[in-house]
Amino acid sequence: MFEAAAFYLFAFLTIAMFWITVTTKHSLYALTALAAGMIFISAFFFILEADFMGVVQIIVYSGAVMALYAFGMMFFDTTRELHEKRVNSSLVFGLSGMAALIIVVMVSAPIIGGNIEAHYPILEGVGNSQQIGMVLFTKYLVPFEVAAVMLLVAMIAGIIMAGRKMDESYSELSEEEINTKNAEGIA
Amino acid sequence: MEITLTHYLVLSTVLFSIGLIGVMRRKNLLMLFFATEILLNSVNVALVAISHYYGDFTGQMFAFFIIAIAASEVAVGLGLLVLWFKRYNTIDLDNMTSMKG
Numbered sequence: 001m002f003e004a005a006a007f008y009l010f011a012f013l014t015i016a017m018f019w020i021t022v023t024t025k026h027s028l029y030a031l032t033a034l035a036a037g038m039i040f041i042s043a044f045f046f047i048l049e050a051d052f053m054g055v056v057q058i059i060v061y062s063g064a065v066m067a068l069y070a071f072g073m074m075f076f077d078t079t080r081e082l083h084e085k086r087v088n089s090s091l092v093f094g095l096s097g098m099a100a101l102i103i104v105v106m107v108s109a110p111i112i113g114g115n116i117e118a119h120y121p122i123l124e125g126v127g128n129s130q131q132i133g134m135v136l137f138t139k140y141l142v143p144f145e146v147a148a149v150m151l152l153v154a155m156i157a158g159i160i161m162a163g164r165k166m167d168e169s170y171s172e173l174s175e176e177e178i179n180t181k182n183a184e185g186i187a
Numbered sequence: 188m189e190i191t192l193t194h195y196l197v198l199s200t201v202l203f204s205i206g207l208i209g210v211m212r213r214k215n216l217l218m219l220f221f222a223t224e225i226l227l228n229s230v231n232v233a234l235v236a237i238s239h240y241y242g243d244f245t246g247q248m249f250a251f252f253i254i255a256i257a258a259s260e261v262a263v264g265l266g267l268l269v270l271w272f273k274r275y276n277t278i279d280l281d282n283m284t285s286m287k288g
Contacts, residue, residue: 022209048239096207120244154259161266
């Protein structure tokens with residue numbers, strides 16, 4: 001009973017938050033709603049007894065990714081209202097529905113098949129984080145290392161791309177100097 | 188009233204549709220990134236739910252790697268976005284038509 005109540009509550013909250021994220025006209029509202037939605041998603045992981053995933057979700061998404069977006073938004077003009085693409089909306093909804101239907105078929109195909117065997121079964125009486133560590137550092141060690149290298153590459157790429165010309169402070173330059181610099185940059 | 192795997196798959200589908208709607212109607216690139224985060228999260232919910240109901244760890248492992256990929260995608264994407272904004276002073280999709288034939 002508690003599980004059902006929690007599921008419906010968090011399902012409603014998550015859908016509401018993500019709906020706000022994709023429909024609002026203010027980018028700050030979108031950022032806040034997305035952060036809230038991420039935290040509500042982690043509630044599902046806790047209900048599903050995947051404690052480690054829930055904590056990682058909160059730390060990585062609500063902590064790192066949202067902070068990165070917040071810092072990124074400082075570069076952009078966030079006070080301006082967003083303008084939406086006005087395409088044929090029935091087409092948009094139809095295409096989304098069809099794509100989602102295909103996802104359901106893809107995900108439910110093995111359920112209809114029904115003869116799935118667990119490769120790495122979840123054991124009783126062993127903590128979730130402990131088991132994650134056991135599986136991650138034995139069976140998934142190579143993907144784990146590759147993911148580490150990928151994160152390193154992403155970090156260096158982010159620093160090089162966003163950090164270019166960081167030694168010039170635009171706030172100390174006059175309006176003309178900024179204009180000439182921008183003109184040089186475009187040319 | 189038992190919550191089954193189907194409940195979670197339906198929820199994941201709904202979230203995925205919301206993300207897709209966002210991808211299709213957003214013009215601001217930053218908002219487009221938010222929509223892709225929603226897509227990735229909805230898939231994570233489905234994977235962890237399947238992992239729970241089948242008693243198999245593979246789903247959680249995949250969700251873990253998806254989170255790692257999402258984090259690096261944000262780092263690289265925001266770097267490119269900042270670079271684009273410095274040069275053209277806008278992040279609207281409609282202005283990115285430099286490859287138009």
